[in-house]
């Protein structure tokens with residue numbers, strides 16, 4: 101996922117959005133210029149959250165809620181209104197080093213807690229997340245903008261990773277290998293990797309964390325989480341519930357603020373044995389390089405460029421519904437969102453018409469408003485990126501079939517958009533759009549579709565729509581992607597492996613394979629076993 105350099109510059113070093121709690125600074129003045137006073141709605145929701153103890157604004161280190169050591173804060177905005185939702189601690193290297201030290205200390209005891217006990221604690225955390233799904237969903241809508249129903253759906257999805265890995269905790273089996281010498285016994289133990297640094301993005305403020313922290317805790321690892329500065333509140337609320345569930349102090353720490361400084365502290369510490377990251381390909385590459393000097397394990401879930409391939413033999417309604425879901429979920433801001441809709445010649449016109457008709461019915465607005473299916477984009481940089489991509493396509497001959505501009509609601513709302521006659525030289529074919537724009541690309545043969553689909557450095561999700569079972573197999577096998585949806589646009593689940601090939605990343609999250617990412621394999625050879 102990529103939002104663009106200017107967004108990163110804004111959050112990278114707590115710049116612009118920083119304000120001291122003690123002294124009004126130039127930065128804080130610029131913040132009040134950018135952000136409006138909170139509207140009644142946002143205020144009453146956040147007051148309710150504050151009263152429930154779920155609106156946390158400090159970092160979590162060694163089981164204690166703490167301010168940034170220099171008292172700096174960073175503002176969290178509601179992207180639908182510009183309201184300031186909260187000021188949260190803007191931390192850096194010092195706090196991260198303390199979080200690492202506490203995770204390192206906690207590892208000694210947490211890794212020795214029985215699997216059954218770890219499982220119970222995780223199960224309690226899952227139940228608390230579900231018990232608070234309404235409030236947590238409201239938090240997501242407040243800080244991230246997605247419609248409330250979708251936000252509550254993310255809580256259920258995010259919590260499912262904690263439930264799943266609470267069960268997997270009990271199934272970390274080793275092996276006994278038939279020995280090559282009669283006086284030996286060969287064993288394989290699986291042991292937790294150690295302290296994990298987990299860096300997560302803003303588009304799924306809960307689920308991207310639980311996919312990492314669930315298997316980490318289940319396997320006996322301890323974690324330092326760095327959520328996105330744009331959406332830290334959900335992470336902090338989830339951490340509060342983890343403490344309530346009995347996760348011991350230090351086993352989960354949360355720091356946020358100066359991303360490069362926090363990243364450097366995690367990378368340079370020999371005590372951190374693994375980095376797990378979801379975010380842009382550019383930052384993922386930096387983290388991978390930064391992990392080299394201390395040879396850390398690395399899991400990366402990076403950008404995609406998902407094709408949704410509609411063949412002539414597809415069921416039109418299924419293809420429209422599936423592509424709509426794959427494209428417009430979270431207003432197009434997921435790394436598995438359909439980024440290119442490849443449509444075969446024979447069905448192209450019918451599909452374009454039916455698809456544009458379906459897209460027109462999407463309702464754009466504040467995620468708290470009943471019936472809204474499309475929230476705002478995360479920030480101005482995201483909208484500008486979408487605008488650039490649309491202008492680029494139109495200037496090279498593509499046709500706007502629907503939308504194609506900012507929404508009349510203002511802020512960071514963008515009209516759900518369908519663009520026809522898109523070609524492979526256009527930016528939107530080559531890079532992740534991360535917004536509500538569906539480019540239609542015409543193709544002739546199955547071979548053409550596979551060639552176009554694979555002509556990218558990314559390889560996360562792909563979707564195909566066909567009623568031909570042989571084609572289903574052929575194309576699924578030929579696609580250079582980590583996930584393939586057939587006649588279905590929403591395929592993520594905690595029980596299946598999620599992850600990409602090529603520059604979309606390394607490793608898998610969710611499923612039994614997701615546990616392996618947090619386990620080391622140790623071979624133990626017992627000798628002199630014939631002695632009586």
Ligand code: ADP
Nearest residue numbers: 101102103300301327328359360363379380383
């Ligand atoms: P996006 O473009 O979606 O914001 P990023 O890759 O920039 O994606 O951000 C994903 C996560 O990575 C966020 O938590 C962000 O703060 C963090 N991040 C960004 N730059 C760095 C860095 N240099 N080191 C560590 N984390 C970083």
